[in-house]
Amino acid sequence: MRKNLPLYRISNHLKEECGIFGILGHEDAARITFLGLYALQHRGQESAGIVVSDGKRVAGFRGMGLVSEVFNEENLKSLPGQTAIGHIRYSTTGASVLKNAQPFQVEYSRGSLAIAHNGNLVNTAELRSQLEKAGSIFQTTMDSEIIVHLLARSQGTAFEDALVESLLQLKGAYSLLLLTQDQMIGLRDPHGFRPLCLGKLDGAYVFSSETCALDLIQAEYIREVEPGEIIIIDKKGARSLKPFPPAKPSLCIFEFIYFARPDSRVFGESVYLSRKQLGRELAIEKPVECDLVIPMPDSGNCAALGFAETSGIPLEMGIIRNHYVGRTFIQPSQTSRDLSVKVKLNPVKEVIRDKRIVVIEDSIVRGTTSKVRMKNLREAGVKEVHMRVSCPPHRYPCYYGIDFPTREELIASSHSVEEIGKFIGLDSLGYLSLDRMIKAMPFPKDQFCLSCFDGNYPER
């Protein structure tokens, strides 16, 4: 009899939220959007979708899996039109099922509408219950569907008025792309938690979560969509609305530390350079005597470069990542659970044996994965293993679209730095302080959301 083998997630690191991409005015809109989503794949790997408009008809295709698994020649051909929006999802709200894959698409009293959402609303339960009492029937468990119901119920006669009226009722994080038969709209919530930029390709307007997608399609970067700004694009061109009262800027600092691709600019600034500067600050604030600086690939790479440069300690790629690992891993029985960590990362024994090393990490969440990784390094013959983390300890969850575990599961919420170091099996552990982290950033402290570090939430 065939025995079912246990299936493990490869990583229990923090999960990215979602990525959004859109284009208006291009003959090959669906294919360009496919490429845009491909570049943003790191922001979500559970589902992907594209909705197009040819000016009359709105059509879409969504599926579970990676962009390359969901789309092929055939289904891209079934998406004709000059306007498209796309979404890749890691489920932060709503179950991970196909009906929750975005863009969310409806026919309602004003015509066709599709919506792609990056972020998380914090007043979902309240709005949903109000809408249900008023007769709305929900098709999904996504908070993004609430926006559509608000739009459908709005008293505003013009679409723009209805949109503004609906958005004014939302609380939380939302960078949105909307598509109607003849318009594409890109907007950011008044706090500006999640990034969204505007570009141009051969006269067509493009929106993207990160600039790495613009680079791939060879589009020109124009500017960031500002917090609280709505940009409406149609055949006549682009126009901007700023209908929200002023709000505290709350750019997600973790986009710079971990989430965004290092070759991207987010919020208008280079992720690579910010990350490298975090490493420099870390070397000044938490120095350590050792022989080698080793990045935890790939997210620790840029900070490790900065750490090595400032400390003068040589950098070696002492841990190698297997880039061809899927999202889950079938583990043969009778083998250690540690295998699911090893399958992704493997130490280079010849580099680290008998050496005192400092591993550069971007964050420690539960500490369990780090513990296994450090055990693997010890087994590979390392003499001393130290760890330096390029941000302060994560003590609080995120309500704005990043899949943090509960407060109880975050190891730093209940353990001191010394206790965490001991649990992981380190010779020493050091985190970058909040002030030093800010020093490395391209914006001052009052521009950022720091809630997962300090527990002060700009909106709950």
Ligand code: SF4
């Ligand atoms: S709580 Fe942390 S991860 Fe969430 S938006 Fe704020 S800075 Fe980003």
